[in-house]
Amino acid sequence: MINLYLLLFCLALIIAFCTAYEDMKSGKIKNKLIAGGFLLGGGIYLIGYFISVFEGDYILKIFLNSLIALFWGYLIWYFGGWSAGDAKLFSVLAFLLPFKYYRPNYFPPLSYFPSFSILLNTFLLIIIFLFFKNIFYFKETILDLKNKVKNNWFYYFKIFLNFFLLFFVFQLIQIIFRINSNNIIFKNLGFLAIILLINKFYKKIFLKRWLIPTEIALIVSFLIIDCFFLKLELMENFSSLIKKSILFLIIFGLLNFLLSSFFKKRANKKLPFAVWLLIGLITTVLLKDDFLHFFYKNI
Numbered sequence: 297m298i299n300l301y302l303l304l305f306c307l308a309l310i311i312a313f314c315t316a317y318e319d320m321k322s323g324k325i326k327n328k329l330i331a332g333g334f335l336l337g338g339g340i341y342l343i344g345y346f347i348s349v350f351e352g353d354y355i356l357k358i359f360l361n362s363l364i365a366l367f368w369g370y371l372i373w374y375f376g377g378w379s380a381g382d383a384k385l386f387s388v389l390a391f392l393l394p395f396k397y398y399r400p401n402y403f404p405p406l407s408y409f410p411s412f413s414i415l416l417n418t419f420l421l422i423i424i425f426l427f428f429k430n431i432f433y434f435k436e437t438i439l440d441l442k443n444k445v446k447n448n449w450f451y452y453f454k455i456f457l458n459f460f461l462l463f464f465v466f467q468l469i470q471i472i473f474r475i476n477s478n479n480i481i482f483k484n485l486g487f488l489a490i491i492l493l494i495n496k497f498y499k500k501i502f503l504k505r506w507l508i509p510t511e512i513a514l515i516v517s518f519l520i521i522d523c524f525f526l527k528l529e530l531m532e533n534f535s536s537l538i539k540k541s542i543l544f545l546i547i548f549g550l551l552n553f554l555l556s557s558f559f560k561k562r563a564n565k566k567l568p569f570a571v572w573l574l575i576g577l578i579t580t581v582l583l584k585d586d587f588l589h590f591f592y593k594n595i
Contacts, residue, residue: 300340300343300344300349300350301394301396301397303340304337304340304341304392304393304394305392305393305394305397305581307333307336307337307340307392308333308337308388308389308392308393308577309577309578311329311330311332311333311385311388311389311392312385312389312570312573312574312577313574314329315329315330315381315385315570315573315574316568316570316571316573316574318570319381319568319569319570319571320568320570320571323568324381325379325381325382325384325385325570327381327384330381330384330385330387330388333388333389333391333392334388334391337388337391337392341355341358354395357395357408358391358394358395359391360408361390361391361395361408361409361410361411362387362388362390362391362411363387364390364408364409364411365386365387365389365390365391365409365411365415366383366384366386366387366390368386368409368412368415369382369383369384369386369387370383378569379569381570382569382570382573385570385573386411386414386415386573389411389414389573389577390411390414393411393414393577393580393581395410397580397581397584398410398411398413398580398584398585399413399583399584399585399586399589412586413580413585413586414573414576414577414580415576416586416587416588417576417579417580417583417586417587418572418573418575418576419576420586420587420588421572421575421576421579421587422572452545453508454508455545456541456542456545457508457511457512458511459540459541459544459545460515460537460538460541461511461514461515463537463540463541464515464537467537468518519534
């Protein structure tokens with residue numbers, strides 16, 4: 297009997313290769329390739345259902361994964377990260393790649409969106425590529441970075457303060473509700489914070505100049521109340537929160553610098569994002585994981 301899981305993976309690989317070639321050749325992704333992927337994939341799932349290879353619940357989860365991928369793809373398109381064709385390509389790859397090729401035991405809500413691994417690997421590979429690419433222009437890169445920090449120091453101070461406030465609030469929640477510090481949500485807090493800070497709406501609302509003294513006053517007031525009344529001992533981790541905030545400010549600054557450079561070049565030169573999705577797909581299948589979790593568990 298034909299292995300339908302392998303057949304779906306091969307179809308995903310063919311679609312990814314064809315779209316990558318088209319993207320490099322013409323800068324466009326043809327809708328007929330995307331539609332063909334959905335139609336052929338849907339046919340394979342249907343056959344698998346009738347011969348009891350796939351259960352109805354499994355197919356529903358596949359559709360949900362693909363819809364979430366389309367939603368995330370739309371958001372990235374909306375914020376200028378890639379084209380509408382790239383968003384549709386990501387959705388069809390999420391539809392075609394069976395769950396057995398992802399890492400198991402994703403924590404909720406990502407258990408409904410295992411294709412997050414493809415997305416994460418794709419962007420991490422871009423960041424790694426940009427990092428090594430900029431090493432060859434080290435002097436110019438450092439000069440550009442220095443000028444950006446010098447001209448936007450107050451912006452980065454606001455980012456630092458918001459990181460600190462975010463960590464402060466999460467620590468408060470952790471203490472009040474006695475959440476274990478090894479909880480997966482808190483271990484991945486830094487990544488969640490970066491995603492939050494890159495968001496346009498966050499920048500529009502929380503980076504207003506008048507909010508800075510308000511945030512400082514709130515933090516200081518709460519620390520004073522804690523010292524005299526609450527006794528939650530928040531001051532004990534105060535230096536740790538500052539160090540953590542500085543660390544994620546540096547990470548955010550570098551990511552912001554590298555990604556803005558990439559998107560600027562992409563806008564000018566029509567860089568083929570489908571190629572990166574192809575590499576992200578292959579990497580996900582080879583590792584059966586995302587880079588972050590793979591290195592975390594093997595270090």
